[in-house]
Amino acid sequence: MAVMTDTDRTVARTGRPVRWSVVIDHAILIAGSLMMILPVFAVFISTSISDVEIYREGLNLSLGPHMAENFDKALFLKGGFTGEITGSSMLINSFILGIGFALGKILIGMTAAYAIVYFRLRFATFAFWIIFTTLLLPLEVRILPTYEVVQGLGLANTYTGLILPLVASATATFFFRQFFLSVPEELVEAARIDGAGPVKFFIDILVPLSRTMVAAIFIIMFVYGWNQYLWPTLITTDESLFTLVRGIKQIIQNLDGANVPEYGRALALAIIAILPPVLVVVIFQSWFVKGLVESDK
Amino acid sequence: MVHVSLESISKVYPNGVRAVQPTSFNIEKGEFIVLVGPSGCGKSTLLRMMAGLEEITEGDLSIAGRVVNDIDPAERDIAMVFQNYALYPHMTVYNNMAYGLRNRGMGKTEIDKAVKEAATMLNLTEYLERRPSQLSGGQRQRVAMGRAIVRSPSLFLFDEPLSNLDAKLRGQMRIEIKALQRRLGVTSVYVTHDQVEAMTMADRIIVLNGGRIEQIGTPAEVYHQPASTFVASFMGAPPMNLLPARYNGNGRVHLSETVHIEAPGQANYSGDIRLGVRPENVGIVGASHPDALRFDLEFVEELGAGRLLHGKVGESGLIVHIPHTDPIPSDEVYVDLPKSALLMFDPATGARL
Structure with missing residues (x-):
């Protein structure tokens, strides 16, 4: 084994001379990666030291004994204004928002795009452009009227009220429309001759063909939904509906006072809040790339 | 049924x-x-x-x-x-x-x-x-x-x-x-x-x-x-030869002022026509043949199983298909357009006469 490594190295040394442009490229990339990873790493390590130490010295890069305790507190210690919410309940809320938002978006986007592309609707193009212009009106722009409507419908402090207004925008419809337009016409015709009606064609042919597209949109939308801050802050006043991203601050505020703030717990919560989007991207990405390589069309 | x-x-x-x-x-x-x-x-x-x-x-x-x-x-x-x-x-x-x-x-x-x-x-x-x-x-x-x-x-x-x-x-x-x-x-x-x-x-x-x-x-x-x-x-490769000609109902087809051959049949028509003949139906003949037409050979396409001779009769292009066993003719070439293989078309409508 060692011998092999040695010869390998010689081959590499003689066969491929060092190119400085490659070295510089890698140096830049590595530096960039460190810039992004190091703060997160520092936060992670700092969850292992006591609150007092963090208060005195700031973020720390040496491991302490409190990591398990801090993560346990972060997930299961009751807190907040009511003293009823835990990190894990907020985590569940975040998942409900992220997954609900992503699925809702995919469902609505796909069906709307299906109608626009495959049915001879009189105003299909017009409808598409109307939907498209909603891209110019993200939730932040229409937040007051939207709040008014959702509140009026009695949906404040419900999951529906949390998710639905975010779902209403054109991004997924647009992506699916472009994808459906690239599906060969003959496939529709073959399915028609094979006796597949509109619903069957959608479920049996179009949805399976869109797998990679669905995965891609799911990644984007889940992360987007997970990271929502403004809308959840506005529409949920009931602590049991708080999401992680919105709730971390709440916990610290409520624990602030004459005591040393629970920095360790807050940092652990931050790490927990970062993890799911990262995992979704990592898991779905490998699947996504596989889908791209084994191109079906 | x-x-x-x-x-x-x-x-x-x-x-x-x-x-x-x-x-x-x-x-x-x-x-x-x-x-x-x-x-x-x-x-x-x-x-x-x-x-x-x-x-x-x-x-x-x-x-x-x-x-x-x-x-x-x-x-x-x-x-x-x-x-x-x-x-x-x-x-x-x-x-x-x-x-x-x-x-x-x-x-x-x-x-x-x-x-x-x-x-x-x-x-x-x-x-x-x-x-x-x-x-x-x-x-x-x-x-x-x-x-x-x-x-x-x-x-x-x-x-x-x-x-x-x-x-x-x-x-x-x-x-x-x-x-x-x-x-x-x-x-x-x-x-x-x-x-x-x-x-x-x-x-x-x-x-x-x-x-x-x-x-x-x-x-x-x-x-x-x-x-x-x-x-x-459209059908056939190479396509049928279509030569501009005149037919005046007297049983002869005129390819030019001086060159005329026997018409394939009677048609109730007189005037300009297109004379159609498949390349493989054109025969290479000797100069003494009664219906021999002078053929100016321009180039030869080798097909393996046969050869295509591209050339001209008078002013109009003609393709002749000969079997590979036949020699490539040189010098003066004469062709015969056999009556039975000739078709006449109306040049205006394209319809067969």
Whole structure:
């Protein structure tokens, strides 16, 4: 084994001379990666030291004994204004928002795009452009009227009220429309001759063909939904509906006072809040790339 | 027995383009009909109207004695093979073939039997669990065929099914399709722009041009007795020679002021004509031959099995096909246009006189 490594190295040394442009490229990339990873790493390590130490010295890069305790507190210690919410309940809320938002978006986007592309609707193009212009009106722009409507419908402090207004925008419809337009016409015709009606064609042919597209949109939308801050802050006043991203601050505020703030717990919560989007991207990405390589069309 | 009948069927697109002029013909049961013509001649539109993928603007289409104008493609008892195969990319070969049967509510065991049978017929048995993307072009073509035959339809429709294959495979698949159709005895309509496919596969050829039928006939009829200059030049490679000439009803055809030959027959016409003759019917003769015409040889195309001599008679170009056993003539060449092989066409309308 060692011998092999040695010869390998010689081959590499003689066969491929060092190119400085490659070295510089890698140096830049590595530096960039460190810039992004190091703060997160520092936060992670700092969850292992006591609150007092963090208060005195700031973020720390040496491991302490409190990591398990801090993560346990972060997930299961009751807190907040009511003293009823835990990190894990907020985590569940975040998942409900992220997954609900992503699925809702995919469902609505796909069906709307299906109608626009495959049915001879009189105003299909017009409808598409109307939907498209909603891209110019993200939730932040229409937040007051939207709040008014959702509140009026009695949906404040419900999951529906949390998710639905975010779902209403054109991004997924647009992506699916472009994808459906690239599906060969003959496939529709073959399915028609094979006796597949509109619903069957959608479920049996179009949805399976869109797998990679669905995965891609799911990644984007889940992360987007997970990271929502403004809308959840506005529409949920009931602590049991708080999401992680919105709730971390709440916990610290409520624990602030004459005591040393629970920095360790807050940092652990931050790490927990970062993890799911990262995992979704990592898991779905490998699947996504596989889908791209084994191109079906 | 008439299986498919088209009565004054025409197609006008919403933008006013008339793709198919009113067209009528009947297809006998078990017949292999080839629709052939240049691109944009309406052959695919005609086929798609038969399939029900395109609405029929006017006229009646009946299949097996039933008018099907307003009947859904799935209910017409037809199967279609597409140019790009249109296989479902996410389904295995097996499921590609079984999908249509499942939609018709056929039982599992029956489907299995039908698919296996078709797979055996098409040598696809070992590929049943593969996806279309893991197959070669010829195999995909076979799957598309399999999807059509499992349903045992009463009418096969082929839309240029071989044009995505390379030349060698095309020749092979041509024979396979023809043999399969013979075996199954299913009425078939086949669209192509390739006159070789039309000649070799058809029981009857329908030549289309500009949305109207130029001629309907057996391959031999279409080849030897073309109804118009269009058919004469479209069918056959190289095409039929069409020489400008004059005919004045006295039994002679004048190729120029001084050169004239015996006319192929009587026609109630006098004036300019196009004189048609197939390259292989032109004979090389000696100078002493009574009807010898001086032929200025310009160049020779070697085909292996024969040779094409390109040259001129008087002012007009002429192609002569000679067997490879004949020597390439040199110096002065004389040709004879045998009376029996000559056809006269109206130069204005293109119709045969």
